[in-house]
Amino acid sequence: DQQVKQNSPSLSVQEGRISILNCDYTNSMFDYFLWYKKYPAEGPTFLISISSIKDKNEDGRFTVFLNKSAKHLSLHIVPSQPGDSAVYFCAASPGAQKLVFGQGTRLTINP
């Protein structure tokens, strides 16, 4: 059972515009959510996180939104830059334990 889903395998965005990556989860026990960025042949790099007591967390160009009632989170990147081109993974955790990852979304930023 896929407890964390990223339904868009790929996304293409113009440089300077906003990139919005989406993630849905099914397990109500998840209370900590993270986004990771991954380049080929490298491990995932932590980007930003949010706990279930918040609905928004911002770090520079990156903002994560959490809608607990819809079991949905999103990552906004604005403005998008060519270096943001990578695969983005959403992950969820039931209280500081193992992470459950989505399948990833490949983001391409076009000049």
Place this chain on the structure above:
Amino acid sequence: DTGVSQNPRHKITKRGQNVTFRCDPISEHNRLYWYRQTLGQGPEFLTYFQNEAQLEKSRLLSDRFSAERPKGSFSTLEIQRTEQGDSAMYLCASSAQGFYTEAFFGQGTRLTVV
């Protein structure tokens, strides 16, 4: 500290051979995780240590797989009698004690079983 370190970066082995991977976590982190990633998928949890204690193992971790963290510092993951289906990227991550602490990943070990 340079982050989570994994060795080797790449390993090619013949089917049936045993392989061992090493992970050195961030020094002050007491939690250590192993994940496996195959093409087109997100990382899948394998096992988790808090200090030297192995607290959880996924059902993905068959009896051919064993992980250790003998002194609560580095960890090893051994795969015995490798099969072609074991070919994947093996990722190690570490995190600090406490709730809502992010996990930091190493660069992974790419295993190819031929």
